[in-house]
Amino acid sequence: MAFDTRTLLRKPMADPIRMQKSLQRFGIPRSLRDTIVVGTKSVLAPGEEEKRRRKVSEVAPPKSTPIDTFQSDGAAILASDLVPGAQEAAGAMGDLFQQLKGAGRVTKPDGHRKADFLVRLAGDEEVMALKPVCNFVLSDELIGLASHYFGQVPVLSRVDFWWSPPNETKAESQMYHYDGEDKSQLKVILNVVDVDENTGPFTFLTAPASSTIAKTRRHSARLDDEAVESTAGRDAIYRLIGPKGTVGAVDTSRCLHYGSRGNTRERLILMLQFTRFLAPKASFPNWDLKALGMRPEELDETRKMVLNSI
Numbered sequence: 001m002a003f004d005t006r007t008l009l010r011k012p013m014a015d016p017i018r019m020q021k022s023l024q025r026f027g028i029p030r031s032l033r034d035t036i037v038v039g040t041k042s043v044l045a046p047g048e049e050e051k052r053r054r055k056v057s058e059v060a061p062p063k064s065t066p067i068d069t070f071q072s073d074g075a076a077i078l079a080s081d082l083v084p085g086a087q088e089a090a091g092a093m094g095d096l097f098q099q100l101k102g103a104g105r106v107t108k109p110d111g112h113r114k115a116d117f118l119v120r121l122a123g124d125e126e127v128m129a130l131k132p133v134c135n136f137v138l139s140d141e142l143i144g145l146a147s148h149y150f151g152q153v154p155v156l157s158r159v160d161f162w163w164s165p166p167n168e169t170k171a172e173s174q175m176y177h178y179d180g181e182d183k184s185q186l187k188v189i190l191n192v193v194d195v196d197e198n199t200g201p202f203t204f205l206t207a208p209a210s211s212t213i214a215k216t217r218r219h220s221a222r223l224d225d226e227a228v229e230s231t232a233g234r235d236a237i238y239r240l241i242g243p244k245g246t247v248g249a250v251d252t253s254r255c256l257h258y259g260s261r262g263n264t265r266e267r268l269i270l271m272l273q274f275t276r277f278l279a280p281k282a283s284f285p286n287w288d289l290k291a292l293g294m295r296p297e298e299l300d301e302t303r304k305m306v307l308n309s310i
């Protein structure tokens with residue numbers, strides 16, 4: 001059997017973040033770094049993006065949001081009753097929270113790390129091994145949304161279980177910003193508890209409103225509220241407020257956003273990140289099907305692509 005060069009993409013040295021860091025050490029400028037990373041991926045997985053584009057025609061479009069509007073807005077609060085498995089996934093994540101609490105794993109990080117307003121309690125395989133969560137993540141609805149949004153079947157590049165304890169800070173991701181893994185990406189956010197104004201809701205603007213404010217999409221750039229609201233107006237701001245099981249989908253590379261601010265009550269969310277296969281700054285976990293309690297024959301071709309399972 002011929003050697004499949006895609007397996008090399010699983011080696012640590014081919015990890016985009018590591019590649020970016022090494023190239024930076026050699027003083028290579030940002031845009032050239034991206035070109036080198038994307039080029040390396042393209043060479044090691046020839047034709048992969050084209051295959052993912054062709055596959056979209058076999059994937060049903062989403063029902064929970066009109067895809068044309070979603071493509072231009074880059075964000076929506078989904079019709080929860082049309083996202084199968086959202087309630088069950090939120091329930092399973094709530095149970096996991098109690099288990100983690102019992103195991104002493106719900107603690108703020110020590111003083112060295114700043115972000116104690118947004119704490120990653122668990123992620124990736126530990127979370128995806130929960131059947132209701134896996135069913136939600138790999139549902140036709142979410143795969144349909146992500147695939148039609150990108151125009152290609154994307155990769156599930158992160159799964160995070162975030163805890164936002166009560167806090168009074170306004171720093172880092174608590175301020176308006178863009179994410180920088182690619183020019184476009186999709187984060188799906190599931191409220192695991194009821195979220196209101198006092199629960200630090202995920203807060204965002206649509207892509208057109210965002211672009212009137214800040215065209216520079218540097219991840220490190222943070223904008224204060226005044227800069228955003230004086231241009232876009234308060235009506236342009238959306239909050240992912242709603243009962244447990246409420247789902248939002250936001251292209252955080254195109255839409256200014258923040259969250260975990262002003263919590264007087266703790267917030268729990270499940271956050272999924274979908275990226276294009278050739279995203280220049282996204283690492284993919286090596287999704288281990290065994291750890292997810294799955295056999296390869298249980299997965300169709302589209303889901304194998306989403307899990308980047310060769």
Ligand SMILES: O=C(O)CCC(=O)C(=O)O
Pocket residue numbers: 118164173179201202203252257258259260271
């Ligand atoms: O705490 C939040 O909801 C914001 C998280 C965030 O900014 C991000 O995931 O990019």
